[in-house]
Amino acid sequence: MLPNKKGYFGEFGGRFVPETLMSALEELEKAYSSAKKDKGFQKELKYYLSQYAGRPTPLYFAQKLTKKLGGARIYLKREDLCHTGAHKINNTLGQGLLTKRMGKKRVIAETGAGQHGVATAVAAALLGLECEIYMGTKDIRRQSLNVFRMKLLGSKVIPVKSGSRTLKDAINEALRDWVTNIRTTHYLLGSTVGPHPYPVMVRDFQSIIGKETREQILKQEDRLPDYLVACVGGGSNSLGLFHSFYRNKRVKFIGVEAAGRGIKTGKHSSPLLAGSIGILHGSESYLLQDKDGQIRETHSIAPGLDYPGVGPEHSFYKRSGRAKYVPVTDKEALKAFLLLAQTEGITPALESAHALAYVVKLAPKLSKNKVIIINLSGRGDKDVHIVAEALGVQL
Amino acid sequence: MNRIETKFKELKKKKKTALIPFITAGDPDLKTTKALVLEMEKRGADIIELGIPFSDPIADGPTIQEADIRSLKHRTSLKDALDLVKELRKKTEVPLVLMTYYNLLYKYGIKRFVAQAKRSGVDGVIAADLPVEEASELKRYARKSNLNTIFLASPTSPSQRLKLIAKESRGFIYYVSLTGVTGAREELAKDLIFSLRRLKRLTNKPIAVGFGISKPEHIRKIRRYADGAVVGSAIVSVVEKNLKSKDLVKKVGDFVQRLAQSCY
Ligand SMILES: Cc1ncc(COP(=O)(O)O)c(C=O)c1O
Numbered sequence: 001m002l003p004n005k006k007g008y009f010g011e012f013g014g015r016f017v018p019e020t021l022m023s024a025l026e027e028l029e030k031a032y033s034s035a036k037k038d039k040g041f042q043k044e045l046k047y048y049l050s051q052y053a054g055r056p057t058p059l060y061f062a063q064k065l066t067k068k069l070g071g072a073r074i075y076l077k078r079e080d081l082c083h084t085g086a087h088k089i090n091n092t093l094g095q096g097l098l099t100k101r102m103g104k105k106r107v108i109a110e111t112g113a114g115q116h117g118v119a120t121a122v123a124a125a126l127l128g129l130e131c132e133i134y135m136g137t138k139d140i141r142r143q144s145l146n147v148f149r150m151k152l153l154g155s156k157v158i159p160v161k162s163g164s165r166t167l168k169d170a171i172n173e174a175l176r177d178w179v180t181n182i183r184t185t186h187y188l189l190g191s192t193v194g195p196h197p198y199p200v201m202v203r204d205f206q207s208i209i210g211k212e213t214r215e216q217i218l219k220q221e222d223r224l225p226d227y228l229v230a231c232v233g234g235g236s237n238s239l240g241l242f243h244s245f246y247r248n249k250r251v252k253f254i255g256v257e258a259a260g261r262g263i264k265t266g267k268h269s270s271p272l273l274a275g276s277i278g279i280l281h282g283s284e285s286y287l288l289q290d291k292d293g294q295i296r297e298t299h300s301i302a303p304g305l306d307y308p309g310v311g312p313e314h315s316f317y318k319r320s321g322r323a324k325y326v327p328v329t330d331k332e333a334l335k336a337f338l339l340l341a342q343t344e345g346i347t348p349a350l351e352s353a354h355a356l357a358y359v360v361k362l363a364p365k366l367s368k369n370k371v372i373i374i375n376l377s378g379r380g381d382k383d384v385h386i387v388a389e390a391l392g393v394q395l
Numbered sequence: 396m397n398r399i400e401t402k403f404k405e406l407k408k409k410k411k412t413a414l415i416p417f418i419t420a421g422d423p424d425l426k427t428t429k430a431l432v433l434e435m436e437k438r439g440a441d442i443i444e445l446g447i448p449f450s451d452p453i454a455d456g457p458t459i460q461e462a463d464i465r466s467l468k469h470r471t472s473l474k475d476a477l478d479l480v481k482e483l484r485k486k487t488e489v490p491l492v493l494m495t496y497y498n499l500l501y502k503y504g505i506k507r508f509v510a511q512a513k514r515s516g517v518d519g520v521i522a523a524d525l526p527v528e529e530a531s532e533l534k535r536y537a538r539k540s541n542l543n544t545i546f547l548a549s550p551t552s553p554s555q556r557l558k559l560i561a562k563e564s565r566g567f568i569y570y571v572s573l574t575g576v577t578g579a580r581e582e583l584a585k586d587l588i589f590s591l592r593r594l595k596r597l598t599n600k601p602i603a604v605g606f607g608i609s610k611p612e613h614i615r616k617i618r619r620y621a622d623g624a625v626v627g628s629a630i631v632s633v634v635e636k637n638l639k640s641k642d643l644v645k646k647v648g649d650f651v652q653r654l655a656q657s658c659y
Contacts, residue, residue: 006528016497016524018454020549020574022556162460163450175453180575182551279498280451282524292472293502294450 007196012312059216072370086378088119094205096123112167113304114146116190121155136165191234192311195282206240230375235311237377258300259327301330302350349378398490399566413623419462421471439655447495456578458628484516492519509536519543561598579609591620611657
């Protein structure tokens with residue numbers, strides 16, 4: 001699936017930004033399309049992905065979990081084993097190399113869970129780029145471990161006190177920085193959101209996940225999977241997994257949105273399930289807004305999902321029916337986190353635990369010859385404090 | 396011709412630079428906004444921009460962000476702004492421009508917005524995050540109703556884009572003086588005069604300069620190269636400093652008058 005020339009997937013996407021950013025987006029689009037065709041660039045990226053980030057990541061057959069749930073065979077795509085502990089590095093290495101190619105020396109990024117922040121800080125350290133990361137003060141509190149990691153890596157973390165003090169506001173502040181420092185700075189956006197070409201570019205950098213998965217499952221099961229399940233924040237780990245299977249219509253895509261305390265309470269982060277179409281952070285897509293068009297506050301126990309918008313390609317998938325979207329609450333995610341820890345000895349990121357929680361409901365309903373692949377987008381070390389707090393344990 | 400176009404014609408004859416103050420509608424409340432518009436006109440404002448507050452104003456610096464927060468405390472909406480303009484039209488013919496972010500217009504419905512804006516007496520509209528490429532729907536309806544679509548041009552716009560922006564702008568072209576967000580600045584951007592001359596060569600349409608313009612001396616410096624000056628954050632800070640004062644409206648008026656004196 002490619003967007004049209006103006007960056008639209010169907011009716012979703014586009015480039016709604018202040019004029020000051022337009023020429024930089026055009027420059028980025030050109031640089032990206034030439035890098036995409038450049039064998040040297042692809043070779044260098046491949047080198048870093050394998051020798052530095054640790055790819056390919058395993059596709060692990062979760063035998064104990066499968067047995068416990070008593071239905072479909074469950075595989076985990078182990079993005080948690082990437083360097084820095086999440087899929088985010090696939091994108092930051094790609095955009096980091098692109099930054100150098102454009103001759104820019106400084107990168108900025110937003111972060112919610114801190115995973116994209118850490119992955120950006122790592123890429124910046126590796127490639128010799130100056131790096132500043134915007135992070136909402138609520139997330140700084142929730143993900144203190146990652147904040148310190150970013151600082152250790154030589155990046156500056158800039159606290160964002162405006163609005164809901166989470167990911168959305170970090171993106172606002174990063175965009176303001178970019179408008180100001182456009183000539184020297186690349187905005188290393190961390191998900192499949194934002195103005196064109198970010199949604200398609202980030203998707204492409206993440207599509208290595210699905211490419212590997214396809215080869216691995218063919219080797220291990222000698223067939224394609226029945227279900228691909230991933231959590232959807234902005235949409236990068238899910239689209240990264242889905243993309244290579246787009247034409248295989250029998251492979252069902254399931255995107256799991258964070259239902260927080262429950263969709264009905266209004267305290268959630270589910271724009272595809274409970275939102276309406278609008279324009280936020282440069283693209284037209286589903287989002288959570290009130291009747292006047294003001295962006296609504298969101299909630300999720302997983303900071304990486306705590307965002308009112310979603311990538312335009314997902315809106316297109318929803319509209320076309322290619323993917324199905326389902327809700328998972330904080331509580332369900334927490335239970336799934338514990339389940340995986342205790343059955344398989346893997347602590348998933350709370351974001352990824354959302355995908356897992358849906359499979360806990362789905363797998364038992366399916367016969368034993370069905371195959372489900374879950375994108376385990378990150379590891380849960382960063383979330384230990386949140387989990388402890390939710391369980392009422394003092395560390 | 397609508398009020399904006401007539402105004403620029405008139406000012407050209409008088410060799411006066413248009414003074415275009417910006418305030419956020421509903422900051423601190425709609426009643427004050429109404430009084431401010433009337434006072435600013437009396438003190439020499441030629442065109443007035445009313446900002447409609449948005450929860451995520453990515454092109455704005457802290458001053459206008461704070462004004463938006465004050466206004467959103469009582470949920471000022473696009474509809475409120477349209478009603479306010481309708482009220483104002485009983486008392487004034489000063490050209491009025493609404494400035495906001497595209498989602499508010501989109502959510503309201505572009506067709507419905509244009510129809511009601513026109514009926515209320517709005518003369519122009521600016522969406523800070525709407526580049527010309529994405530504006531076809533707004534343009535289509537606005538052209539039919541003679542509502543001016545004002546687009547932003549910036550120091551990073553190459554000539555080709557400047558030409559396109561000039562072509563699609565109605566009423567005036569809004570030149571963003573610097574690479575950055577709104578907010579008062581001590582100095583003008585170094586390349587501003589050069590950039591304005593470049594833009595002037597590409598168009599006959601009036602050019603107003605905004606972002607950072609905050610003192611009479613700034614206006615004096617750009618007068619020869621631009622047709623208008625937009626002053627936003629500097630005025631909004633006068634509002635902010637006088638939130639508790641009975642003299643809020645007068646204080647803003649005094650400042651606008653000082654700015655107006657530098658326009659001749
Ligand atoms: C581990 C992990 N998974 C998922 C996400 C959600 O983002 P996306 O939908 O772009 O994959 C994040 C975001 O921070 C994350 O850290």
